[in-house]
Amino acid sequence: xxxxxxxxxxxxxxxxxxxxxxxxxxxxxxxxxxxxxxxxxxxxxxxxxxxxxxxxxxxxxxxxxxxxxxxxxxxxxxxxxxxxxxxxxxxxxxxxxxxxxxxxxxxxxxxxxxxxxxxxxxxxxxxxxxxxxxxxxxxxxxxxxxxxxxxxxxxxxxxxxxxxxxxxxxxxxxxxxxxxxxxxxxxxxxxxxxxxxxxxxxxxxxxxxxxxxxxxxxxxxxxxxxxxxxxxxxxxxxxxxxxxxxxxxxxxxxxxxxxxxxxxxxxxxxxxxxxxxxxxxxxxxxxxxxxxxxxxxxxxxxxxxxxxxxxxxxxxxxxxxxxxxxxxxxxxxxxxxxxxxxxxxxxxxxxxxxxxxxxxxxxxxxxxxxxxxxxxxxxxxxxxxxxxxxxxxxxxxxxxxxxxxxxxxxxxxxxxxxxxxxxxxxxxxxxxxxxxxxxxxxxxxxxxxxxxxxxxxxxxxxxxxxxxxxxxxxxxxxxxxxxx
Amino acid sequence: xxxxxxxxxxxxxxxxxxxxxxxxxxxxxxxxxxxxxxxxxxxxxxxxxxxxxxxxxxxxxxxxxxxxxxxxxxxxxxxxxxxxxxxxxxxxxxxxxxxxxxxxxxxxxxxxxxxxxxxxxxxxxxxxxxxxxxxxxxxxxxxxxxxxxxxxxxxxxxxxxxxxxxxxxxxxxxxxxxxxxxxxxxxxxxxxxxxxxxxxxxxxxxxxxxxxxxxxxxxxxxxxxxxxxxxxxxxxxxxxxxxxxxxxxxxxxxxxxxxxxxxxxxxxxxxxxxxxxxxxxxxxxxxxxxxxxxxxxxxxxxxxxxxxxxxxxxxxxxxxxxxxxxxxxxxxxxxxxxxxxxxxxxxxxxxxxxxxxxxxxxxxxxxxxxxxxxxxxxxxxxxxxxx
Numbered sequence: 001x002x003x004x005x006x007x008x009x010x011x012x013x014x015x016x017x018x019x020x021x022x023x024x025x026x027x028x029x030x031x032x033x034x035x036x037x038x039x040x041x042x043x044x045x046x047x048x049x050x051x052x053x054x055x056x057x058x059x060x061x062x063x064x065x066x067x068x069x070x071x072x073x074x075x076x077x078x079x080x081x082x083x084x085x086x087x088x089x090x091x092x093x094x095x096x097x098x099x100x101x102x103x104x105x106x107x108x109x110x111x112x113x114x115x116x117x118x119x120x121x122x123x124x125x126x127x128x129x130x131x132x133x134x135x136x137x138x139x140x141x142x143x144x145x146x147x148x149x150x151x152x153x154x155x156x157x158x159x160x161x162x163x164x165x166x167x168x169x170x171x172x173x174x175x176x177x178x179x180x181x182x183x184x185x186x187x188x189x190x191x192x193x194x195x196x197x198x199x200x201x202x203x204x205x206x207x208x209x210x211x212x213x214x215x216x217x218x219x220x221x222x223x224x225x226x227x228x229x230x231x232x233x234x235x236x237x238x239x240x241x242x243x244x245x246x247x248x249x250x251x252x253x254x255x256x257x258x259x260x261x262x263x264x265x266x267x268x269x270x271x272x273x274x275x276x277x278x279x280x281x282x283x284x285x286x287x288x289x290x291x292x293x294x295x296x297x298x299x300x301x302x303x304x305x306x307x308x309x310x311x312x313x314x315x316x317x318x319x320x321x322x323x324x325x326x327x328x329x330x331x332x333x334x335x336x337x338x339x340x341x342x343x344x345x346x347x348x349x350x351x352x353x354x355x356x357x358x359x360x361x362x363x364x365x366x367x368x369x370x371x372x373x374x375x376x377x378x379x380x381x382x383x384x385x386x387x388x389x390x391x392x393x394x395x396x397x398x399x400x401x402x403x404x405x406x407x408x409x410x411x412x413x414x415x416x417x418x419x420x421x422x423x424x425x426x427x428x429x430x431x432x433x434x435x436x437x438x439x440x441x442x443x444x445x446x447x448x449x450x451x452x453x454x455x456x457x458x459x460x461x462x463x464x465x466x467x468x469x470x471x472x473x474x475x476x477x478x479x480x481x482x483x484x
Numbered sequence: 485x486x487x488x489x490x491x492x493x494x495x496x497x498x499x500x501x502x503x504x505x506x507x508x509x510x511x512x513x514x515x516x517x518x519x520x521x522x523x524x525x526x527x528x529x530x531x532x533x534x535x536x537x538x539x540x541x542x543x544x545x546x547x548x549x550x551x552x553x554x555x556x557x558x559x560x561x562x563x564x565x566x567x568x569x570x571x572x573x574x575x576x577x578x579x580x581x582x583x584x585x586x587x588x589x590x591x592x593x594x595x596x597x598x599x600x601x602x603x604x605x606x607x608x609x610x611x612x613x614x615x616x617x618x619x620x621x622x623x624x625x626x627x628x629x630x631x632x633x634x635x636x637x638x639x640x641x642x643x644x645x646x647x648x649x650x651x652x653x654x655x656x657x658x659x660x661x662x663x664x665x666x667x668x669x670x671x672x673x674x675x676x677x678x679x680x681x682x683x684x685x686x687x688x689x690x691x692x693x694x695x696x697x698x699x700x701x702x703x704x705x706x707x708x709x710x711x712x713x714x715x716x717x718x719x720x721x722x723x724x725x726x727x728x729x730x731x732x733x734x735x736x737x738x739x740x741x742x743x744x745x746x747x748x749x750x751x752x753x754x755x756x757x758x759x760x761x762x763x764x765x766x767x768x769x770x771x772x773x774x775x776x777x778x779x780x781x782x783x784x785x786x787x788x789x790x791x792x793x794x795x796x797x798x799x800x801x802x803x804x805x806x807x808x809x810x811x812x813x814x815x816x817x818x819x820x821x822x823x824x825x826x827x828x829x830x831x832x833x834x835x836x837x838x839x840x841x842x843x844x845x846x847x848x849x850x851x852x853x854x855x856x857x858x859x860x861x862x863x864x865x866x867x868x869x870x871x
Contacts, residue, residue, distance in 0.1 A: 040591030048538055055535070098833065101586075101593040101854055103547055104534075108833045108855060111529035122831050216528045224526050 001369055001377055002136055002152050002266035003286075006279050008378035009265075010286070011425040012335060014276075020335055021278030027327050028313055031320050035099055042319045043097050043105060046087055054080035057243075058225065064235035077243035079300075082250055084113045086302025087318060093118050094126060095315045116178030117213040120206065124184035130314050134259060134287035135267045141259065142266070144169065144180055148358045150266050151369035155361045162359035173248035182210045250300070253348055257291045258307035260351035262373040263340035264289040284311035285332075290325070290341040297344070298322065308339065336425030350374075371437075381433055516571075541643045542570030548646040550585075553617065555640055558704045562623040562670065563635045564601065568615060569646055575616060577604050577649030578657075579681040580674045580750070580777070583620065584647025584853055587630060587638065593645060594630045595853025598622055599674035599777075600649060603681035621704060623670035647853065653750065653777035655681065660748040661689050664741060666761060668696035668732075668753030672704055674777055675750060679712065679719070688718040692741050696753070698727040731757075734764045745770060752777040793868040794818045795837060809841065809858040809869060818871055820858060832858045839867025 003009045007017060057076030063069035089112030091097070097105045111118050124140065132138035136152050143149040147166060148159045169176050185206045186192070221240040226233040258264075265286045275283070285308055293305035298321075304310055306321035309328055316324065332339040342350075354374040357365065367373070371380040417424050502521040523532040537544035542551060550573070554566040567585075569575075577583075583600055586593040598620040606617060624635040655678040665675045672695055682688045697703040703723065713721040722740055724732045737744050745768060751761050758776050765774040788805030792812050801816040803809075810832055813820040821832050833855050841850045841861040849864060850856050858869070 035591060037591040040588075051530075051535060051538055095833070098855060100591055101595070103855070104544075106833075106855060113529055127831060213529075216525075220526065220528050228526065 001379070002150065002268050002375050003377050004268045004270040005378055006267070006271050006275075006282055006286070009376075009426065010282060010335075010337065011429050012282075016335065016425075017276065017278040017282055019278075020331065021276070021281050023331055024281050024312060024328075027324060028316065031313070031316050031324065032099075035317065039317050039319060040100055043092075043100075043317070046083065047105070050080055050083045050088060053083070061225070061236045061239050062229050062232060064229065064232045064239055070235050070239055074239040074242050074246075077239065078246040081113060081243055081247040082300055085247055085251055086254065086304065087299060088112070088302075089114065089118070090302050090304070091318045093122050096317045098315070099317075111213075113217070114178065115174045115214045115217050116181045117209050120181040120185045120209065121177065123188060124181040126314070127188075128184055130311065132272065133284055133311060134265065135269060135272050135283075138269065138272065140180065140184055144176060145183075146176075147355060149260055149354060150375040151358065151362065151365070151367070151372050152266060152268075152375055153358075155358075159359050163356055166355050170249055170252040171245060173252040174244070178210065178214060182206055253344070254301045254304050256351045257344060257347040258288055258304055258310075260354060260374070261289045261340065261342065261347040262350045262354075263338060264374075266375045281312060282337075284308070285328075285337065287311065288340070289347060290339075291344045291347045292341060293344070295322075305344075308341075332427075334423065336423045336427045338427045338430060381429055542568070544570060548573055548648065550618075550644050550646045552638060552640055552642045552644060553615075555638060558621060559623075559702055561635060562621060562704050564619055564621045565634065565638070566617050566619045567644065567646070568617050573616075573618075573646065574648055575604060575618075578654035579603060579677040580654040581649040581651040581677075582674065583618070583649050584645075585620065586645030586647075586853065587634060587642070588644075589630070589633055594633075595645075595647075595851065596630050597647075597779075597852070599677065601673050601676045601680070603677060603684045605684065606680075621670070621673045621676070623704070651777070653752070653775055655750070657685075658687060659689055662743065662747040663689060663691045664744055664747040664749045665691065665693040665695075666749065666751040666753070666757075667693070668726075668757055669702075670704065670779070671751075671753030671777070674752055676705055676708075678750065683712060683716065688716045691719045692722065692747070693720065694722045694724060694732065694740060696724040696726050696732050696757075699725060734760060737764075748773050748775075750775045750777075752779075788862075788864065790839070790863045790866040792863050793838075793866075794871045795868050796871055803863050805842075805862050805864070807862060808844065809856070809861050809863065812863075813858065813869075813871060820871060834858055835870040837868045837870050840864040841867055 007014060010017070012020070053076050057073050057078075057080055060069050060073035060076060064073055089110065092105060092110045093107050093112065095107040098107055100106075103109055107122070112121075114121075129139055129141040134142060136142065136150070143153075146169060147162055148155065186204075189206065191204050191206065221244060222237060225240060226237040229236040267283055267287065271279075271283070288307045288311040290308050291301075291305050293301060298305045303318035303321045306318075306325050309316075309321040309324045310318070312328065313324065329339050331337075341347075350373070358374075365372075369375045370377045498518055502517045520532050524530075527535065531546055533544045533546045537546075537549070541549050549570040550567040551570075552565050553568050554564075556564040556566070558564055577600060579600075581600055582597045584595055584597050586595050588594075600618055601621045602617070602619040606619075622631050622634045624632045651674075653674055659678075659682060665678070667675050675693065679691075679693070682691070693709070695703070695709070700706065703709070706723075709721045709723075712719050726732070741747070749761075749765065751758060751774065755778060758778060762771070762774065762776060765771055789803050789807070791800055791802055792809055793800040794813055794816065797813075797816075797818040799816045799818055801812045803812045807815075810820055821834065836850055836852055836854050836856050838852050840852075840863075841856055842848070842864045843850065843856075844860045844862060850861065856869070858871075
């Protein structure tokens with residue numbers, strides 16, 4: 001079972017988590033109070049640059065019958081769509097730039113260049129996903145309803161097609177998001193999720209908004225712009241479709257690197273029930289993952305390479321995430337918490353591995369949802385004995401006690417290390433657990449090897465015995481035959 | 485949205501073409517709407533304005549913009565701003581009305597309202613070479629962050645945001661035969677628009693203007709008042725210097741303006757003065773002859789709670805200083821934009837159109853023109869939100 005008690009999992013006391021929360025609040029306030037003309041200039045210039053690149057791309061495609069023009073135009077259009085989607089649409093709709101009080105750059109008025117409406121996306125993403133981040137059955141972004149991304153979800157035969165479903169999701173990401181947001185909004189409004197080609201009597205507002213927006217988008221990229229380029233309509237159509245595909249693949253990759261690499265934890269509703277603000281912060285921190293990016297890649301990902309920072313402060317301007325990340329890392333060091341990051345390739349491969357692994361039924365998988373690479377829980381630490389903990393039988397004990405009892409019992413073994421004076425928390429525990437698990441595995445291997453050797457020895461003895469018997473038997477039967 | 489199946493009509497086509505801008509536009513209709521609508525179909529989800537205003541900020545019809553073309557010092561702490569409005573500005577305002585103006589300070593737009601000081605048909609002025617301009621006058625208030633900023637250094641060329649002229653403190657056309665203006669300090673600004681309008685129309689009736697200022701140097705438009713006084717036989721300016729004579733006493737009214745009971749009155753100035761005037765006229769049974777303008781800057785924003793009006797829903801609710809506007813709206817049966825109440829989702833943001841609210845998280849005050857999150861905002865006095 002995913003994390004039910006974040007305190008026990010993080011090896012932190014309630015007081016520790018509260019003070020961590022206060023320190024994160026301070027980071028937020030520092031950024032908020034220092035927002036000014038420089039930040040405003042950043043977003044204005046980004047908008048201007050995006051518009052110019054898009055206009056240049058569309059203009060170049062008038063000559064798209066020529067190969068160089070097609071390539072240039074498609075590249076420009078792809079870049080424009082990616083910036084519009086990530087750094088502008090996503091972040092502005094989060095309210096990151098609302099502080100400027102500018103109606104033209106505001107979460108209430110911004111409409112993005114995607115199939116889904118900004119309004120439906122805001123309800124599904126800003127609300128459901130950011131509030132219930134990685135909580136099983138509450139955060140619909142966990143696998144977007146079509147992928148099984150954690151062992152906590154029961155395996156169904158349909159999961160076998162996961163590798164193919166994943167490819168479809170990646171290629172048609174904007175449509176996936178749009179439909180996902182549409183159904184989330186219907187659910188919030190209590191509208192039954194009937195087909196999205198509804199008969200007349202079930203035409204409802206969300207459906208209408210969806211088709212209006214999707215229609216406009218499709219008309220623009222696949223009818224109006226190709227038609228405008230006249231004889232080059234075919235190559236323009238291809239260019240527009242390619243640019244959408246490239247944008248979809250990139251957005252998909254960035255988003256999958258944010259929550260699905262190993263180390264991005266999942267949580268249960270029990271954890272959410274009585275969550276404090278500090279625990280909310282902690283859940284966002286442990287539920288997200290970053291990827292390493294320089295300024296250019298950070299920009300192209302809408303600074304979602306800083307997914308941890310984005311989840312802690314979804315409405316702080318994205319251009320501030322790099323500096324915030326330095327402070328968040330310091331906090332992670334101070335509280336001995338993991339800060340999940342890696343190269344884009346590594347993070348994606350980890351997510352990719354999970355997608356393919358979890359297509360298989362559980363009995364083919366080794367770990368459980370308590371200690372799998374993509375999902376772990378506080379019980380992960382209960383089944384193993386660490387040098388700093390007394391030996392005990394975790395699973396039996398946990399059957400009778402709650403995780404917080406366990407925490408209370410073992411608290412003295414964490415906290416500050418008496419030798420180094422440093423805090424010992426989740427990160428150390430994870431490392432120790434890794435070592436302990438390795439030792440356990442080595443030990444088990446050793447036992448197995450010994451057992452195997454014993455068995456082999458036994459088998460050898462038995463074989464020898466049998467051979468002997470057989471020889472004797474052969475002699476006997478020969479003798480009997482002769483006598484008979 | 486597309487033309488209905490019931491037959492083809494020019495009007496239907498026009499409406500279809502204009503639909504995209506009708507959805508996003510707030511600045512009112514312009515003759516270019518059809519063209520803009522057609523263009524919006526290829527620039528979706530953006531409007532053509534999103535591109536146009538990159539070239540020239542005034543070419544945005546999504547929201548009114550203006551360019552400051554001149555900043556003229558009036559007194560040591562007051563200045564006149566002459567502004568060239570962009571697309572979609574309605575020049576058919578009435579003298580005495582005010583406009584909303586947004587000024588960018590340190591990355592953030594700040595909204596205030598200031599009275600227009602120009603007559604509506606000002607463009608014919610040879611001084612402006614036929615350009616259609618408007619003007620406002622701003623007096624720096626000691627506690628006024630934005631007014632000080634404007635008076636002490638907004639350069640010509642600055643782009644500002646504008647909201648359409650509004651307000652009921654207006655001079656009818658034709659003006660009444662006998663008029664009395666009572667103003668003090670920057671309260672003269674709306675009256676200045678009225679005087680200039682009368683002057684331009686060559687229809688100055690019997691007008692007496694009592695204006696109070698601390699010293700002669702503090703009188704805004706002093707020179708112009710004097711000149712008008714000399715040139716127009718119907719106009720009498722009575723200047724009262726509070727630095728020497730103290731506050732203008734309404735008891736002296738009989739002496740300065742013996743026929744005040746027969747006059748239609750427009751009064752604008754500090755709150756205590758207006759309160760006194762209201763009492764005085766009410767006591768004389770002449771309340772219907774009195775028109776009063778209270779400047780927003782002086783409205784008391786330290787209040788806790790008040791009456792919240794939900795403009796589109798046409799409902800209102802009395803709330804205390806601890807009830808969020810989201811709760812208040814839901815309590816009053818208004819369909820509020822969905823909110824998560826955690827201060828992170830931004831789905832409950834609405835525009836505050838009148839009054840003040842306070843942000844529960846940091847105590848920050850918001851005023852008309854600001855966008856506020858209803859889930860973390862409480863009323864600070866009476867206010868109106870656009871829901």
